[in-house]
Amino acid sequence: MPFHRILIAVDNTEVGAHATRVGLELASVLAAEIAVIHVIGPSMADGAWYAVTSPELVEPPDDEISQVLAGLHGRAPIPANAARFVPVGDPLMAITNTASDWQADLVVIGSHGRDGVERLLLGSVAEGVARHAPCPVLIVRT
Numbered sequence: 001m002p003f004h005r006i007l008i009a010v011d012n013t014e015v016g017a018h019a020t021r022v023g024l025e026l027a028s029v030l031a032a033e034i035a036v037i038h039v040i041g042p043s044m045a046d047g048a049w050y051a052v053t054s055p056e057l058v059e060p061p062d063d064e065i066s067q068v069l070a071g072l073h074g075r076a077p078i079p080a081n082a083a084r085f086v087p088v089g090d091p092l093m094a095i096t097n098t099a100s101d102w103q104a105d106l107v108v109i110g111s112h113g114r115d116g117v118e119r120l121l122l123g124s125v126a127e128g129v130a131r132h133a134p135c136p137v138l139i140v141r142t
Contacts, residue, residue, distance in 0.1 A: 003030050003136075007104035009095055009129075010036045010078070019110030019140035024078070026108070026138070035083035037098050039091040092128040100134045107137045 008023035010016055020036075027034045083102065087094040099107050111126040130137040 003032050003105040005035070005103060005105045006030075006032045007035045007037060007095070007099050007102060007107045009091075009107070009109040010038050011110075013110070013112075015110040015112050015140075015142050018142050019108055020078070022138070022140045023108030026106075032105070033083075034079060035085060035098075035102055035104070036078055037085040037087070037095055039094040040086065040088045041091045041094065091125045092132065095125070095129050096132045096134070099129075104133075104135050106135055107133050109137065109139055111139045111141050 003026070006023055006027045008020055008027075010020050024034070026032070085094075085098050085102070087098065095107065095109070098104075107129060109126045109129055111124065126137075126139045130139060
């Protein structure tokens with residue numbers, strides 16, 4: 001299966017930066033088109049999940065992806081011509097829906113490698129994307 005369109009989930013963590021580098025290297029080798037996605041979604045406070053409902057986050061701030069990409073610049077510079085998506089909502093649904101809508105051939109996403117009770121309580125976005133994405137998913141661990 002040829003990979004012509006690669007969707008890379010980005011964030012400012014070391015795991016996210018590593019996954020971004022892997023996705024960019026793969027795209028370079030395959031001469032694939034790149035899109036990056038950063039989801040504004042659930043937050044964690046005091047060990048409990050809550051939905052972000054602030055009115056100013058209903059529409060993502062124009063500079064949200066710019067801030068994330070600036071944080072990644074030294075670790076994994078994103079090409080200026082890469083498509084950029086900053087959806088608000090559940091990360092699993094946002095990534096799988098974007099992969100479908102953008103017609104990605106591959107999704108690259110980082111995984112923190114949680115297991116046991118921590119994984120049970122927090123879930124795994126990467127695992128969920130792998131189960132529900134309309135295309136293959138490359139899960140990158142550090």
